[in-house]
Amino acid sequence: xxxxxxxxxxxxxxxxxxxxxxxxxxxxxxxxxxxxxxxxxxxxxxxxxxxxxxxxxxxxxxxxxxxxxxxxxxxxxxxxxxxxxxxxxxxxxxxxxxxxxxxxxxxxxxxxxxxxxxxxxxxxxxxxxxxxxxxxxxxxxxxxxxxxxxxxxxxxxxxxxxxxxxxxxxxxxxxxxxxxxxxxxxxxxxxxxxxxxxxxxxxxxxxxxxxxxxxxxxxxxxxxxxxxxxxxxxxxxxxxxxxxxxxxxxxxxxxxxxxxxxxxxxxxxxxxxxxxxxxxxxxxxxxxxxxxxxxxxxxxxxxxxxxxxxxxxxxxxxxxxxxxxxxxxxxxxxxxxxxxxxxxxxxxxxxxxxxxxxxxxxxxxxxxxxxxxxxxxxxxxxxxxxxxxxxxxxxxxxxxxxxxxxxxxxxxxxxxxxxxxxxxxxxxxxxxxxxxxxxxxxxxxxxxxxxxxxxxxxxxxxxxxxxxxxxxxxxxxxxxxxxxxxxxxxxxxxxxxxxxxxxxxxxxxxxxxxxxxxxxxxxxxxxxxxxxxxxxxxxxxxxxxxxxx
Amino acid sequence: xxxxxxxxxxxxxxxxxxxxxxxxxxxxxxxxxxxxxxxxxxxxxxxxxxxxxxxxxxxxxxxxxxxxxxxxxxxxxxxxxxxxxxxxxxxxxxxxxxxxxxxxxxxxxxxxxxxxxxxxxxxxxxxxxxxxxxxxxxxxxxxxxxxxxxxxxxxxxxxxxxxxxxxxxxxxxxxxxxxxxxxxxxxxxxxxxxxxxxxxxxxxxxxxxxxxxxxxxxxxxxxxxxxxxxxxxxxxxxxxxxxxxxxxxxxxxxxxxxxxxxxxxxxxxxxxxxxxxxxxxxxxxxxxxxxxxxxxxxxxxxxxxxxxxxxxxxxxxxxxxxxxxxxxxxxxxxxxxxx
Numbered sequence: 001x002x003x004x005x006x007x008x009x010x011x012x013x014x015x016x017x018x019x020x021x022x023x024x025x026x027x028x029x030x031x032x033x034x035x036x037x038x039x040x041x042x043x044x045x046x047x048x049x050x051x052x053x054x055x056x057x058x059x060x061x062x063x064x065x066x067x068x069x070x071x072x073x074x075x076x077x078x079x080x081x082x083x084x085x086x087x088x089x090x091x092x093x094x095x096x097x098x099x100x101x102x103x104x105x106x107x108x109x110x111x112x113x114x115x116x117x118x119x120x121x122x123x124x125x126x127x128x129x130x131x132x133x134x135x136x137x138x139x140x141x142x143x144x145x146x147x148x149x150x151x152x153x154x155x156x157x158x159x160x161x162x163x164x165x166x167x168x169x170x171x172x173x174x175x176x177x178x179x180x181x182x183x184x185x186x187x188x189x190x191x192x193x194x195x196x197x198x199x200x201x202x203x204x205x206x207x208x209x210x211x212x213x214x215x216x217x218x219x220x221x222x223x224x225x226x227x228x229x230x231x232x233x234x235x236x237x238x239x240x241x242x243x244x245x246x247x248x249x250x251x252x253x254x255x256x257x258x259x260x261x262x263x264x265x266x267x268x269x270x271x272x273x274x275x276x277x278x279x280x281x282x283x284x285x286x287x288x289x290x291x292x293x294x295x296x297x298x299x300x301x302x303x304x305x306x307x308x309x310x311x312x313x314x315x316x317x318x319x320x321x322x323x324x325x326x327x328x329x330x331x332x333x334x335x336x337x338x339x340x341x342x343x344x345x346x347x348x349x350x351x352x353x354x355x356x357x358x359x360x361x362x363x364x365x366x367x368x369x370x371x372x373x374x375x376x377x378x379x380x381x382x383x384x385x386x387x388x389x390x391x392x393x394x395x396x397x398x399x400x401x402x403x404x405x406x407x408x409x410x411x412x413x414x415x416x417x418x419x420x421x422x423x424x425x426x427x428x429x430x431x432x433x434x435x436x437x438x439x440x441x442x443x444x445x446x447x448x449x450x451x452x453x454x455x456x457x458x459x460x461x462x463x464x465x466x467x468x469x470x471x472x473x474x475x476x477x478x479x480x481x482x483x484x485x486x487x488x489x490x491x492x493x494x495x496x497x498x499x500x501x502x503x504x505x506x507x508x509x510x511x512x513x514x515x516x517x518x519x520x521x522x523x524x525x526x527x528x529x530x531x532x533x534x535x536x537x538x539x540x541x542x543x544x545x546x547x548x549x
Numbered sequence: 550x551x552x553x554x555x556x557x558x559x560x561x562x563x564x565x566x567x568x569x570x571x572x573x574x575x576x577x578x579x580x581x582x583x584x585x586x587x588x589x590x591x592x593x594x595x596x597x598x599x600x601x602x603x604x605x606x607x608x609x610x611x612x613x614x615x616x617x618x619x620x621x622x623x624x625x626x627x628x629x630x631x632x633x634x635x636x637x638x639x640x641x642x643x644x645x646x647x648x649x650x651x652x653x654x655x656x657x658x659x660x661x662x663x664x665x666x667x668x669x670x671x672x673x674x675x676x677x678x679x680x681x682x683x684x685x686x687x688x689x690x691x692x693x694x695x696x697x698x699x700x701x702x703x704x705x706x707x708x709x710x711x712x713x714x715x716x717x718x719x720x721x722x723x724x725x726x727x728x729x730x731x732x733x734x735x736x737x738x739x740x741x742x743x744x745x746x747x748x749x750x751x752x753x754x755x756x757x758x759x760x761x762x763x764x765x766x767x768x769x770x771x772x773x774x775x776x777x778x779x780x781x782x783x784x785x786x787x788x789x790x791x792x793x794x795x796x797x798x799x800x801x802x803x804x805x806x807x808x809x810x811x812x813x814x815x816x817x818x819x820x821x822x823x824x825x826x827x828x829x830x831x832x833x834x835x836x837x838x839x840x841x842x843x844x845x846x847x848x849x850x851x852x853x854x855x856x857x858x859x860x861x862x863x864x865x866x867x868x869x870x871x872x873x874x875x876x877x878x879x880x881x882x883x884x885x886x887x888x
Contacts, residue, residue, distance in 0.1 A: 045722055059586070060632060067588035067595075141598040144588065205632050221631060221641060222836035222844075223714060246718055251831050251840070254697060258705045259712050391847065422849040423580030425587070453590045465590050 046546055048243040050523070050538050053256045053265040057225070057249055061216055062204035063184040064137040067144055069441055072180040073533030074269060078214040078227055078245055080183035083111055083130070084174070086445065086531035090348075092178055096125065096185065096211060106169035106485050109177075113160040118232040119187035120208065120215040127156030132188035134164075140199060144181040147444070171485045175446035180532060185211060213237070213539040214245060224248050227538075235539075242538040260285055260518055263547035267519045267526075269534040273333035273395065279518050284547045289335050291530045292515045293347060297439040298339050299396070301387070301403075301508040304434055305468030309383070314373030316505040320359040321366035322410045327402050328510055331395065335516045339509035341502040342440065342450040350447040352495045357502040366410055379411030386415045387435040390424050396437045399510065429463045435508075438465075445531055447494040451478045455501060469506055520547050553874070560866045564859055568620060571858045572613055575851035582629055582849040603629060616855075625859070626852035630845060635856035638841065643860060644731035645715060646830070646837030649760065650822045652753055656761035657768055657818050662811060664765070665772020669780060670799055680769065687766030692825050696759045696832040703755060711752050713834035720748045756833040760825050764818035771814045775807035782806075808879040816872035820865050 058071035063080050066072060083097040097111040117125040131154040137145055150170040155163040166173070176182060187209035194203035208216040213235070214227040225247040229237060237243070248265065250256050253272050259265040261282045271279060271287070280287045303310040303319070310316060325338045337345075340356040367377040387403065389396035397418065404414040414435075419427065427433045443449040453459060456478050459466040474497065481493040501507070515534050519526060522545045526536060575582070586599050600606040604615065619626060625635035668680045703710040711717065716726070716733055726736050726745045734753075737745035779785065780803050788798055823838070830839035838857060845853030877883040 045719060049718070049722075051718070067586075067591075141594050143595075145595065146588075146590070146592045202632075220836065221633075221638070222840050223834065224718065226718075244722075248714070248718075248834075249836075250713065250834050252697075252834075255700065255712055255832065255834065258700065262705060262708065262712070264712065420580060420847050420849065422582060422584035423578070425584035426579065426581040429581070429584075459590065463591050463593065463596055 043240055044546070045244070047543050048240065049246055050242045050244070050536070050541055050543065051246045051248055051264065051266050052536060053250050053259060053268040054247050055249075055251060055253070055256070055270070057222070060201075060205040061208050061219075062201055063143065063186065064133070064140050064145075065142045065201055065205070067142065069180065069443070069533060072183065073535045075225065075247065076180065076183050077212070077532070077535040078538050079208050079212045079216065079230075080185060080210040081212050082177060082179075082182040082184070083113075084178045086178050086529060088527065088529050088531075090445070090531060092174060100174075102174075102485070107166045109164040109166070109173065110157075111162050111164070113162065114234075115160055117211050117234055119185075119190070119211055120230040120232055121187050121190050122232050123187040123189040123209070125185060125211050126159045127162040128159075129185060129188050130154060130162045131156050132191070133185045136186075136191060136199060137184060140201065147176050147181055169483045169485060171482055171490060172444060172446035172448040175444045175449075178531075179444040181444065183210075213537075217244075222249055237539070240542070242541055242543070245538045260520065263520060265520075266523050266543065267517065267536055269517050269536065271516050271518050273331070273335055273516065275518075276333050276335070276516055284521050285518055286521050287516065287518045288528070289514050289516050290528045291344075291346060292528075292533055293344055293442050293445060293530050297441055297513045298342060298344075299336070299399070299510045299513060300339070300342075300438050300440055301510065302428065302433070302436050302438055302467040303508065304431060305506065306431065307434065307468075309373075309375070310434075311468075312373045313504050314369045315375065316508075317359075318366045318369040318373070318375070318410060319407065319412075320505045320508060321362045321369060323359075323403055323406050323508070323510075324361040325359075325510070326361075328399050331398055331402070332511060332513065333516075336511035336513045339512045341498055341509055342454075342507070343447065343498065344442070344512050347442075347445075347447075349491065350494055352498055355495045355499040355502070357499070357505075359505065361406070363409065370410065377410065382411045382413055384413045384415065385434045386417050387437070388417045388419045388424065388427060388433055389437045390439070391418045391420050393437070393439070400437070428465055428467075431468070439513075441533075447490070447497075448478070448482050451494075451497055451501075452482060455497070455506065467507065471500075474500060522547050553870070556866075556870050556873070560863065563866060564862055565617075567858050567862045568617065568855060569613070571855045572616060572851065575849060575854050576609060578849060580849050582851055585848040585850070586629060603627065620859070625856040628845070628850050628853045628856075630848040630850040630853060635852045638853065639838070639856050639860055641731065642836065642838045642841040645835060646823075646826055646839065648715075648732050648734060649753065649756055649830075649835055649837060650819075650826055652757040653760035653764075653822055654815075654819060656757060657764040657822070658815055660761070661765040661768025661815075661818075662772050665769040665811075666776055666799060666804065668769060668773040669776035670795075672777060677773075680773075684766035684769040687762040687764075688770075690762075692759060692763055693828045693832055695762060696756070696829055699755050699759060700832060710755050711748075713752075713756075713832070715749065715752050715835065716745060717748050717752075720744050756829050756835055759832075760822055760829045763825060764821050767821075768811065768814055768818055772807065772811050775810045776803055779803045779806045805879060809876060812872050812875055812879065816869045819868045819872075823861055823865065 054074055056070060058075045059066050059068045063076060081096050083095060084100065085093050085095040087093040096114055096117060098114050099112045101110045113127060119125055134148065134151065134154045137143060138148065150166050150168055151164050152167040153165045155165055157163055186204065190209035191200040194200045196202055206219045213230055213233045215230045217226040217228045219225045227245040229243055250259070253275060256265065256268050257275050257279060260268050260279065263284065276287055279285050303316060305311060329336055329338055340358050343351045345351050370377045387400050389400050397416065400416045404416060407414055424436070427436055428438070453465050455466060455469045455474055457470040457475050460468060460470050477493045477497050481490045484490060517534055522543055524542045524544050525540050527540050583599050583603065583605055587595060597606065604612060616626065623636070627633065628635050628638050631638055664680055664684065668677045671677045700712060704712045724742050724744060726733065726740045726742055729736050729739055733749040734746065737749055785798065785803065788802055826837060827839035827842055829835065830837050831843060838861070841853065842857050845857060
């Protein structure tokens with residue numbers, strides 16, 4: 001019995017140790033209205049620190065090396081800037097360039113740069129800096145360099161004027177220059193000073209020297225990334241503005257939910273559909289669902305078009321008619337809509353409802369399609385097929401289970417397989433799949449982005465994403481749209497492409513996802529720009545108070 | 550001494566085998582390790598640039614020889630995922646895991662043995678029964694389930710302990726803790742920073758307890774069994790008949806004689822801690838080896854996977870060597886043979 005008493009005492013000591021911890025560590029501040037007192041005039045650091053929960057770390061802070069859209073969306077917008085940007089209405093707006101002109105032969109783009117801009121290390125941002133960054137990217141040949149291939153020379157005219165000279169007309173270029181791929185301007189001095197043996201790639205992987213309002217202070221791998229104010233930024237922030245941005249790395253969605261609810265996180269930039277309802281019911285938390293075309297992840301299934309039976313349009317249509325899209329949409333808890341082909345329906349003026357063929361579950365039509373292709377209905381003997389999903393996307397597994405049930409009805413037995421991302425990439429690159437899930441982001445806000453990657457015959461290669469479309473007529477249309485800036489002509493080309501890809505069901509288009517994210521109610525002024533992926537410009541954001549537990 | 554040297558020498562072929570097996574295993578897995586560094590639609594040019602950076606454009610045999618020779622020079626290459634040197638990556642992650650697993654090991658050993666003794670002396674009484682339930686729970690409950698449950702109770706519901714991480718951002722913002730050893734407990738003492746020390750401890754409590762719980766269950770059961778066997782031995786009866794006090798008897802007479810099997814189990818529990826850290830670190834965002842392993846595997850980052858395999862093998866071998874060296878200290882029968 002005496003031992004039991006000792007045990008009880010030990011437990012009691014532990015409990016007391018847990019509860020009697022320093023106040024400053026424990027609770028932040030007692031309420032939203034009374035921030036803790038700090039020395040003369042400086043606001044509570046908790047009020048000027050924006051803490052964002054993220055599930056993935058960036059690849060690198062070198063914008064010339066990085067090729068992950070998510071890295072760029074999440075981590076770059078506070079640090080790097082582009083020449084031009086999209087306004088929230090989708091129009092092109094100045095950023096580092098005040099104005100721009102396109103020559104009549106479509107071969108020269110001239111930019112007038114904003115005067116007086118400096119990089120965070122004090123180096124002036126000028127025409128030479130534009131050239132230096134573009135040239136470095138093309139020398140390293142990594143990242144998003146392929147998008148800039150038609151630029152033959154970068155020509156600094158004077159300190160604040162720079163011309164991009166093209167080898168051929170390239171219609172998507174302005175869209176690309178306003179996209180995340182073009183927030184690439186890094187101080188040439190910093191690159192020179194830290195060149196090392198690899199043109200500063202090692203240094204830039206965890207250091208920055210951009211023109212944006214923040215600069216990278218530290219990256220504690222697998223724990224957190226801290227950004228602080230850029231001392232050379234062109235505007236002076238108010239003392240109450242966000243001074244630090246902390247990206248806290250958390251692998252578990254459930255942990256993210258708890259931390260947001262407790263007020264330890266201000267923003268969770270992406271929440272899984274399962275967490276929407278619990279978070280909506282949480283005090284002090286606001287759940288947002290926004291359209292993001294920049295990362296409008298179309299969830300699709302690629303079919304290996306060069307393989308039987310997927311080479312037969314009748315078979316593909318039968319699959320498309322067999323799937324119950326309503327059940328799939330329901331799985332997403334209201335953050336997704338059924339796709340009508342590759343383009344989001346609100347992508348104006350390019351999306352054409354008249355040309356987008358929409359499939360619905362209709363077993364009679366599935367039967368007719370199969371019979372038109374000379375198959376029996378249901379298939380006899382039954383067919384076995386593998387369907388691979390990306391192991392990081394558990395919702396694909398859930399969609400796969402539904403699709404398996406649907407396809408069983410027409411005589412197809414699906415073997416659902418999980419694959420890690422590198423394995424998934426290689427399966428597509430090497431055309432080693434039957435059915436495989438993919439998320440298709442809009443790389444840049446131009447219809448070219450939806451077609452030149454997946455449907456042009458030169459991309460049917462080892463390393464390409466084309467599932468087997470090798471049609472000279474499609475090539476003509478896609479290349480035609482890329483190389484003319486005549487809006488009416490482009491529209492005509494792309495409407496026809498849209499009609500072919502949807503009518504032929506070259507891909508099983510499932511849903512277009514919106515972005516579900518959550519914030520504390522004490523976070524104000526978040527500007528959501530549908531042209532980009534989830535990005536939080538801390539320069540605009542304010543914290544109106546602290547949340548208590 | 551010859552025994553120690555022999556055992557240390559034995560680690561060389563073990564490490565070599567682990568290196569070779571993990572090198573070829575990562576290659577045998579389908580998928581291109583470079584894929585995680587490339588965009589969805591890489592051009593041939595982009596592919597070659599990355600392949601060259603990591604030497605993946607050379608034949609496999611050459612890469613393996615290069616890898617072995619580099620490893621002998623203490624260079625484990627660069628991680629495909631983080632682009633840092635694997636040695637740096639492992640150094641950072643290892644201290645974090647060492648701090649966590651170290652504390653968990655102390656809890657496992659002290660609490661496990663203590664509870665085992667209690668259970669043995671209270672055999673078939675309520676305390677023994679309660680401890681059986683408690684320790685069986687440790688072995689039976691999935692570690693991530695325990696972790697999530699404790700996180701939900703102590704962080705979300707009660708608000709007593711942090712959700713995860715090693716130290717609160719605002720604690721280090723107010724009083725920075727300069728990195729000296731990487732062990733935050735040590736660094737905050739060196740920086741004479743009681744806030745940081747307290748906060749580090751608070752961050753350690755949950756993950757260390759969860760990690761310790763499983764191993765503790767095993768240690769408690771084994772200690773109980775070993776103690777019961779000794780306590781029933783005839784010489785104990787004799788000692789009792791001489792009127793020795795029961796507590797003194799348990800601690801001074803019985804425990805030392807029960808130690809050999811307990812030590813062996815502690816050595817094995819150490820290996821369990823390393824394995825368990827994979828799940829615990831994921832739940833508690835502990836930036837250690839476990840998290841690093843998971844990420845390296847999902848990215849097919851073979852330099853990272855091999856590096857972590859080598860390190861864990863080495864630590865495991867050394868830990869068990871240490872346990873073996875402790876055996877003669879607790880078991881006189883083993884002393885005569887050892888040099």
